[in-house]
Amino acid sequence: MKLHIPEYFDLPSTLESGQAHRWKYENGWYWGVVYGDLIKIRQTQSEVEILSSLRDPDNLKSLIQWYFRMDDNLDEIYKMIRKDDYISGAINRHCGLRILRQEPWECLSAFICSATSSISRIHKNMESMSDSLGESLVLDGHLRSTFPTPEQIVTAGESKLRELGLGFRAKYLHRAAIAIAEGGLDLGELRYIDYWDAKAKLMELSGIGPKIADCVLVFSLDKLEAFPIDRWVSRALEKFYFDDCIPSYQDTVVWAHDYFGCYAGYAQQYLFHDQRLGGLHVKGVSHRK
Missing domain, CATH: 1.10.1670 (Endonuclease Iii, domain 2)
Known part of the structure; x- marks a missing residue:
C-alpha cells in the first residue's frame, strides 16, 4: 500500500531518533512491530510504501497515520x-x-529498560523479551514477535527477565506489569488527564522517575x-x-x-x-x- 505523506516527514530521522526501539533497517526497508502487527515501510519523496502482516489497507492506513502522528501540523x-x-x-x-504515538505498555517497558543503559542495549532487551515471550509474526519471510503483554511478563517472572539480560531493571518491569495486569494503573486513561497528574500517576510505579515518566507521556500518551x-x-x-x-x-x-x-x-x-x-x-x- 502507498500513502501520501505530509509536507514535513522524514522516516529515517523519526525511526532512528531514539524514541522507538524495535525498528530494523534492511535493504531499503524499515521493519518493526507496531501495535501487534509486523510492518515494513519505506519512504519516497512524497509517499510511504507499507506492507503489513495482518491489516487490510484501510486499517493499515489508519494505523500508520496514528503511529506517525501525521495529524501533527x-x-x-x-x-x-x-x-x-x-x-x-x-x-x-x-x-x-x-x-511517534507508540503503544503505551511497550513504550513504558522500553524506557524502564533505558535506566543507566544505551540505545543498543535497550534494543537488545526489547528484542530478547519479544522473541522469548511474545507471539510470532511473519511477513515476506521475515519472522518477528509481538512485545509481551503485562500478563505475559507477570507469568514469566522476574527471574526470567534477568535471564534475558535486564539486570536490576527486571524487578521494576515485573512490578509495573503486575500493577497494570491487576488494574492498578490504566495507561490509556492517562491520555485524557492533565500532564502533571498523569506524570504523578506514572511515578507511583516502582522505579519510575520523572525522566522515564516524561518519555512515556510524550512518546505514547x-x-x-x-x-x-x-x-x-x-x-x-x-x-x-x-x-x-x-x-x-x-x-x-x-x-x-x-x-x-x-x-x-x-x-x-x-x-x-x-x-x-x-x-x-x-x-x-x-x-x-
Missing part, C-alpha cells in the same frame, strides 16, 4: 518552538522528524508538552541555554514549558537527536534563559 509546531539559533539549526538538520531530560538534552541545555548551571529537573521542565510552549516535547526531541549526532555547533548567539 509541523509547520505550526516549528513556528512555536523555533525560539533561537540552536533549536532552529536542529530543526533544519532534521526537518520532518516526528514524535499525547503529552507533547512533556520534556524528558537525559544526558544528551542536559548537555544541550548546559551548553546553549544555562551556561553550565542547569536547574533542577522539575524547574527545567517548567522553563521548557514557558520557553517552548505546548510543543516542548518536540523541541526536546530535536535537541536530543541533534546533540546525540553531534550537530549542535552554533556559536556566538546569546544564551536564552
Whole structure:
C-alpha cells in the first residue's frame, strides 16, 4: 500500500531518533512491530510504501497515520518552538522528524529498560523479551514477535527477565506489569488527564522517575508538552541555554514549558537527536534563559 505523506516527514530521522526501539533497517526497508502487527515501510519523496502482516489497507492506513502522528501540523509546531539559533539549526538538520504515538505498555517497558543503559542495549532487551515471550509474526519471510503483554511478563517472572539480560531493571518491569495486569494503573486513561497528574500517576510505579515518566507521556500518551531530560538534552541545555548551571529537573521542565510552549516535547526531541549526532555547533548567539 502507498500513502501520501505530509509536507514535513522524514522516516529515517523519526525511526532512528531514539524514541522507538524495535525498528530494523534492511535493504531499503524499515521493519518493526507496531501495535501487534509486523510492518515494513519505506519512504519516497512524497509517499510511504507499507506492507503489513495482518491489516487490510484501510486499517493499515489508519494505523500508520496514528503511529506517525501525521495529524501533527509541523509547520505550526516549528513556528512555536523555533525560539533561537540552536533549536532552529536542529530543526533544519532534521526537518520532518516526528514524535511517534507508540503503544503505551511497550513504550513504558522500553524506557524502564533505558535506566543507566544505551540505545543498543535497550534494543537488545526489547528484542530478547519479544522473541522469548511474545507471539510470532511473519511477513515476506521475515519472522518477528509481538512485545509481551503485562500478563505475559507477570507469568514469566522476574527471574526470567534477568535471564534475558535486564539486570536490576527486571524487578521494576515485573512490578509495573503486575500493577497494570491487576488494574492498578490504566495507561490509556492517562491520555485524557492533565500532564502533571498523569506524570504523578506514572511515578507511583516502582522505579519510575520523572525522566522515564516524561518519555512515556510524550512518546505514547499525547503529552507533547512533556520534556524528558537525559544526558544528551542536559548537555544541550548546559551548553546553549544555562551556561553550565542547569536547574533542577522539575524547574527545567517548567522553563521548557514557558520557553517552548505546548510543543516542548518536540523541541526536546530535536535537541536530543541533534546533540546525540553531534550537530549542535552554533556559536556566538546569546544564551536564552
